[in-house]
Amino acid sequence: RILKERGFGGAAILDHNSVAGAREALNMHPEDFIVVPSIEVSSKDGHILALNVTNPLKRGLEVLDTIDEIHAAGGFAVAAHPYRRWSGLGEKNILGRPFDSIEAHNARSDRRSNRKALVLAQNLRTPVTGGSDSHDNGSLGTGFTVVPDDCQTVEDIIKAISQHRTKVGGEHRSSGN
Numbered sequence: 001r002i003l004k005e006r007g008f009g010g011a012a013i014l015d016h017n018s019v020a021g022a023r024e025a026l027n028m029h030p031e032d033f034i035v036v037p038s039i040e041v042s043s044k045d046g047h048i049l050a051l052n053v054t055n056p057l058k059r060g061l062e063v064l065d066t067i068d069e070i071h072a073a074g075g076f077a078v079a080a081h082p083y084r085r086w087s088g089l090g091e092k093n094i095l096g097r098p099f100d101s102i103e104a105h106n107a108r109s110d111r112r113s114n115r116k117a118l119v120l121a122q123n124l125r126t127p128v129t130g131g132s133d134s135h136d137n138g139s140l141g142t143g144f145t146v147v148p149d150d151c152q153t154v155e156d157i158i159k160a161i162s163q164h165r166t167k168v169g170g171e172h173r174s175s176g177n
Contacts, residue, residue, distance in 0.1 A: 003033070006141045010034030010157070012051055012131065017042055017059045026054075036154050040080065041066055046089035049078035049103065049129070051161075052154055063093045071098075076158050078129055081106040082120060083113035091120065101161055105130030105168035107143030114172055127161045130168030143170035 003011050010033055013022040022037035038051045042059045043066040050057055053075035061069065070077040078101040079094045081087065088109075094102070102121040105114050105128075121128045132143040146167040147160045160166055 002137055002140050004030070008033075008141055008144070010036065010147075010151075011141075012036035012038045012049075012145075014038040014040040014049060014131075016040050016047075017056070019054055019056055022054065034151070034154060034157065036157060038075075041070070042087075043089075045093045046082075047080040047087045048089070049080045049131075051076040051078060051129075052158055063089065063097055067098055076100045076161070078103055081109045081113065081117070081133070083116045084109050088113070094120065095124075099126060101127040101129050103131060104128035105143050105170055106133050107131070107139065107171045108133040108173055110174075111172040118168070127164050128166060128168050129161060130170060132170065141170075144168070 013025045015021040019039050025035045026037055036051055037054045039053050039057060041048045041050055041057050043063050044060055045063050048066050050070040053073050057069050067077045077099050079089050079099045080103045082089050082094055104118040104121045129145045130143050132139055132141055134140045147157050148165050151157045151160050
């Protein structure tokens, strides 16, 4: 409801190591609003977003094993906030790994970290996503992924991301340049 009031046409719902929130959102059957069921998985070396996943995934695995598990579940693996000190994967855990996308904008990351994430995605020619990383209703939608207007389903959104047809934007954490 809040995101619709703010002009959003959909959202990926991600809880830490749980699909409960995504399932709840799907069960609401929101009209004219696309819910991308997802989970934020805590790998051994940092967070990985699993888009289009409806069942729980194992936490604490190596990065490559986590990506493999996401793909086996039919999901889309995104390197979350790569340069965040306390939960980002860092370049060494992203390079050479089969991520489907990089989160190039996160509203809870500072401007410098987001800029570095965008440059990393550009250098690797990897599609981008963005998100609010909201932990409360007040920050819903403060970071986002812009998808083309022709996206009408979850599959359309994943395809648009894969085809580099998305843009990212929103606010940044106040620290950082």
